[in-house]
Amino acid sequence: MPAIVLKVHPADNVIVALRNLAAGEQIEFDSQTYTLPYAVGAKHKFVTEDRQPGDPVIMYGVLVGKATQPIRRGEPITTFNLKHDADPYSLAKKQPYRWQPPDVSRWQDRTFMGYHRADGRVGTRNYWLVVPLVFCENRNVLILKDAFERELGYAQPEMYRQQVHELLSLYRAGEMDVIRKMQPFVDVSQNHTLTHTSAPQSGRPFPNVDGIKFLTHEMGCGGTRQDSAVLCSLLAGMINNPNVAGATVLSLGCQHLQADMISAEIRRQNPKFNKPLLLFEQQAGTEYALMSQAVKETFLGLAEINKLTRQPAPLSALTVGLKCGGSDGFSGISANPAIGHLSDVIVTLGGKTVLAEFPELNGVEQELINRTVNDADAQKFIDLMGGYSAQAEAVGSGFDMNPSPGNIKDGLITDAIKSAGAAKKGGTAPVAQVLDYAEPVNTPGLTLLCTPGNDVEATTGMAGSGTNVILFTTGLGTPTGNPVCPVVKISTNTALLNRMPDVIDFDSGPIIEGEQTIEQNADALLDYIVRLASGETITAAERLGQDDFIPWKRGVSL
Structure with a gap:
């Protein structure tokens, strides 16, 4: 029972x-x-x-x-x-930490099929990226998106367009009463199972290209130079992400974030960078000249990266982001500990995992300080947490105001309760590295990455730091995805899976029901990730085209 x-x-x-x-x-x-x-x-x-x-x-x-x-x-x-209340923390209170790694014998020789890059990293996807250096180029990015996705077979199904077409036909026929009495359209786009299979690629001219991803944002000029510098680091990180094989970059020409800056930052982050990088500046001529050249060169780039094929890679090549959103009172006792155990397994195998969301580490700082391998990183964590908290308090907010109405309704009464459960995603491994926003993950082990708790700002930051898979636990449900990094949605309770099967990929509810241990659930999840990383399946967010991208402007975002 x-x-x-x-x-x-x-x-x-x-x-x-x-x-x-x-x-x-x-x-x-x-x-x-x-x-x-x-x-x-x-x-x-x-x-x-x-x-x-x-x-x-x-x-x-x-x-x-x-x-x-x-x-x-x-x-x-x-x-x-x-x-809300939490214990104070400091470097002076740091205690020795001993860790017992989990038994990983069943995973030691396991591999996934990934895209090997020249810098030694391995992609779980093979994407071409199109990015603007400034918001002035968003329109041009969206025009390219429409042209490439429709012609090359990457566009989303047009079920809603078909629905509007049918409604329009009835409206023109004067059948308003028929429209009012119509039942909701039935969703036949997926079969409500936990396996979201890959979209058919037989008709695509570039079957080894998993997609072309188009980013837009509201930055690059008009703000502070610091914001532009952070955006530069983030975009460079997205282009350097192992899931990206090449990129088209559009520049207006007069903005803060210049083309030579992004090029230099890409190579500063990754001296071994050798992907195709196409830079186009609109103020050098007409819009037509810009777009026509961008279309041609991007098409040639797609033909080039289509030559790449998946090859076996060890699980140590995984860089896994650990995220939660729409959390509930079960998050800290089912899904979060499950991906925490998975994190420990990946770390033991020599891989990398990334725990972000600094506002949701409030109350467990001392434990993480104790687990940090060297004092310099521990002090960096203290400085980042302290500065972030002070910035929030300066505008009349604070980490204690982090829980949302949905969190509170479902049992997360204080930020410390929410944070203590959220920290379970990081397992028990030592902290190998502490990074500020948009810094690249380059050390095997568990990394603490400074991001907001905001779902999209956090997943954007993790992808910009190099994750090739993101695990995202949720108790209330969220469709959040990422343009370059598969985001696996993990339900903390089976009722959520049954309610929102179109956005959930994996269920940790059996832990609550007593049907699985945390370790058993984590093992099943890792089996799923191997298939996902090999391209045998896709996430719900990928199937839905949920390509969320919001750069953090370093303002107060919890």
């Missing part, structure tokens, strides 16, 4: 409800009986002992808040009776 409650850490003084618990219900747990004075919803927590104002509440073994009102034994914690 599945458990109905769970204590995450022995030191905790809260217990998590795994299903809805009624007022007056008696709960037997760990030789104790708790009579609930109020109903406790699934994913929410009740205290194991009376709490008075100022008393600490502990979850995941860390301070996650302090009582603001008396809380009786068995009573749920809420935004009314609990406020």
Whole structure:
């Protein structure tokens, strides 16, 4: 019989409800009986002992808040009776850390089929990238997108266009009553299973090109020079991403971010860079001359990268981003620990994993400092966290304001609760490297990367730092994807999978149901990633064309 409650850490003084618990219900747990004075919803927590104002509440073994009102034994914690709090952290408090790597014998000789690049990295996709250096070129990028995607077979299915066509026909016939009485159109585009197969490529002229990805943004000029410099690093990182085989870059000519700057930054990040890089400047002539030349040269570039084929690569060639969004009270006890265990496996095999979202590490800083291999990186983490937090507080916000209404409704009452669960994505491995936004990941092991918690800004940052797969856990559901990096959506509960099968790729709900251990779920997920990285399947976000790209302007974004 599945458990109905769970204590995450022995030191905790809260217990998590795994299903809805009624007022007056008696709960037997760990030789104790708790009579609930109020109903406790699934994913929410009740205290194991009376709490008075100022008393600490502990979850995941860390301070996650302090009582603001008396809380009786068995009573749920809420935004009314609990406020965010977290323990202070410093380099002086750093403790020695020992790690026991997991057994990876079953994965030691496993390979995936990837695209080997000249710099030694391996792509899980073979993309051509089209990017503007300034927002003035967005229109031209979108014109190229329409032309290439329609003619080369990469465009999204036109089911909604067909629906509008049918409605228009009825409207012209004066059949408004028919339109009003019509049932919603049935989605026949996918079969609501966890395997989203690749789009047919038999009719494509370039079968080894997985897609042409077109980025637009609102930066490059008119802001600060610092913003342009960050954008330069980010775009260089996207072009250097192992999933990208070549790029077309459009420049107006007079903007802050100049063509020679992006070229120099690409080679600064990657001295071994040798991909096709096409640079076009509009102010050198007419728009037609720019676009016609860009079309021809890009077409030739696609023909060139189509010669590349997938070859076997060890799992150590994976660089895996670890992300959560639309989190719920189950995130920290199912999907996040599962990808945390997977992260430890990848690290043990010699691969790279990337934990980002610094606002969602609030409250677990000392644990991460303790795990950081060298003091310089530990101090860098402290400086980045402190500066980020101070910037937010300076405008009247703060990390404590991070949980969204959806997070709170589903059990994440304080930022420290949310953060402690979010940090489980990073497993238990030592921290090998700490990076600021858009810095490239170049050290095997677990990396801490400074990004906002904002889903798209974070996934954009991880792809810009070199991830070739991103794992994204969600309890509430989100369609987030990325132009160059497959984003695997992992549900924390099976009810979400059943509700949103068109956006979920993998389910960690069996952990909650007691049907799988965290390790078993992680192993099944890694099997899926090997198939995904080999091009045998695609993610829901790829199938939907969910190519989200938002550069972080280093303002206050939580």
